[in-house]
Amino acid sequence: MIIAYVSTIEKECFTRLREFFDDVVNLNRIDEFISFYASHRNRDIVLIYRVESMTELEMLHQINFSNNIYIIVIGPDDINLSLRAGKMGVDKYISRSDVNPEAIKQMVAHSQSVIKERRGKSNIAVFTGISGGVGTTTITMNLAAMVAAKHPEKNVLFLDFSYTKSVSNLFFDAFQPQKNIIDIASLARLDLEDLFANGLMKYDKNLFFIPGIQRHTDRETLEKAENIQRFLAFITFAKQFFDLILIDVGMFEDVELEIDIQEIADQIFVVTELNIPAMSILKTYIDIIDKSGWYSKTHILVNREDSFGTVTQDEATMILSKDSRHKFEVDFTLPNDAKHLRPCWNEAMLVCEEFPESNFVKRLEMMIDRYFFTTSMEQVTETKKPLNPLWTKVKQWL
Structure with a gap:
């Protein structure tokens, strides 16, 4: 399992993830993740994507989702963003105010049973x-x-x-x-x-x-x-x-x-x-x-x-x-x-x-x-x- 943290901000979240998991990468943009995903399609992937706007969220459309990817989006406390994320196939949308290392850790652990079910x-x-x-x-x-x-x-x-x-x-x-x-x-x-x-x-x-x-x-x-x-x-x-x-x-x-x-x-x-x-x-x-x-x-x-x-x-x-x-x-x-x-x-x-x-x-x-x-x-x-x-x-x- 690989955890891909896509964000240019909140780098401490990436650092904390590395305390819990070994295979963690930090990418700045979603297009970088697309290239990364293409070369790791056989691995289970947890994508943690931080967004600030609907435009950034819509960039997920560029990904050809497979059954081995679990997507967590962290963004503003905005019902429109949350609903749109769910419609796009995002597994979890979390408002920035609710983010903490333990919650992310539990979601990553849960992702494995979800991916198994999809297979x-x-x-x-x-x-x-x-x-x-x-x-x-x-x-x-x-x-x-x-x-x-x-x-x-x-x-x-x-x-x-x-x-x-x-x-x-x-x-x-x-x-x-x-x-x-x-x-x-x-x-x-x-x-x-x-x-x-x-x-x-x-x-x-x-x-x-x-x-x-x-x-x-x-x-x-x-x-x-x-x-x-x-x-x-x-x-x-x-x-x-x-x-x-x-x-x-x-x-x-x-x-x-x-x-x-x-x-x-x-x-x-x-x-x-x-x-x-x-x-x-x-x-x-x-x-x-x-x-x-x-x-x-x-x-x-x-x-x-x-x-x-x-x-x-x-x-x-x-x-x-x-x-x-x-x-x-x-x-x-x-x-x-x-x-x-x-x-x-x-x-x-x-x-x-x-x-x-x-x-x-x-x-x-x-x-x-x-x-x-x-x-x-x-x-x-x-x-x-x-x-x-x-x-x-x-x-x-x-």
């Missing part, structure tokens, strides 16, 4: 590991399969955006996929028929997936700026049809695609282990989370928590929270279940299908109940467009 009811959950081999892909694949099985009324999509050669397709019985995530970037338009012809595949009646890259050289395609925009547009499009989208971005890297995907995510799960080297790497990532405003949607997920040589959860909290704005704690743990995971990994089998009574699977069931289909989520009555009728039409492509 739709689907839950986008991103999984990233602090290094290779910590179990990120195993956890994400099995969660996708288990959610789909436990909630047959939900459409579930698994996406592999890992920057290394994908293996997840093997676990979904797609041994030599003709299309993968790269092909999504080449689509001239976004519709389900074209997606099924260019990578989208069905594993079970309500579980769908797109294989990740099949060659290490395809990483260059993932990193192209124009393709990043296409991938983000695809994820937004997919929200119309899928109740839960689980995205495996592999090992955490400070690269644009991963950052942008995490920006639009509803939840971020950071997979780690409880040892000193892992905590050191995780601390670097925590600093990015802290600065990016992702604290409230980030969960620290410890795999193999009972392995030899682990630090305690209290020690981990102390390490992670040192010099951070927030207190970062371990949110969920998974056991060291090598007895069941090792043969599944060697044979490209899903643990939840081969060993449904294993400790690993039982803990994932608890994770599903805690994070994905809570009471508030079940109260949402909107249902996604059914995919099965379309599947009959396009299955010949697969």
Whole structure:
């Protein structure tokens, strides 16, 4: 999240904002903000715009509003300005006399729930590991399969955006996929028929997936700026049809695609282990989370928590929270279940299908109940467009 304060006056307000938030910029004119917004369209933006007249307020018409921008206007105590601001789509109009740092802080915090609502009811959950081999892909694949099985009324999509050669397709019985995530970037338009012809595949009646890259050289395609925009547009499009989208971005890297995907995510799960080297790497990532405003949607997920040589959860909290704005704690743990995971990994089998009574699977069931289909989520009555009728039409492509 970025806070853009647009004003040539009251600079102390900008200074106070920096006490609460890390990513804050000060711009003098609305046209400067338009240029800034164009280059940061994938980030959540809170615009705080100070106006003195109707002419300045009307300049907001120059902005092509998207669903990731929340607008606060500070101006004179004038009912005409306030009504006009509301008609233009401004989220909050505040008279100068009512401005105080705490009120602005609360509005910025509230903006995140408003932006999430605008994006739709689907839950986008991103999984990233602090290094290779910590179990990120195993956890994400099995969660996708288990959610789909436990909630047959939900459409579930698994996406592999890992920057290394994908293996997840093997676990979904797609041994030599003709299309993968790269092909999504080449689509001239976004519709389900074209997606099924260019990578989208069905594993079970309500579980769908797109294989990740099949060659290490395809990483260059993932990193192209124009393709990043296409991938983000695809994820937004997919929200119309899928109740839960689980995205495996592999090992955490400070690269644009991963950052942008995490920006639009509803939840971020950071997979780690409880040892000193892992905590050191995780601390670097925590600093990015802290600065990016992702604290409230980030969960620290410890795999193999009972392995030899682990630090305690209290020690981990102390390490992670040192010099951070927030207190970062371990949110969920998974056991060291090598007895069941090792043969599944060697044979490209899903643990939840081969060993449904294993400790690993039982803990994932608890994770599903805690994070994905809570009471508030079940109260949402909107249902996604059914995919099965379309599947009959396009299955010949697969």
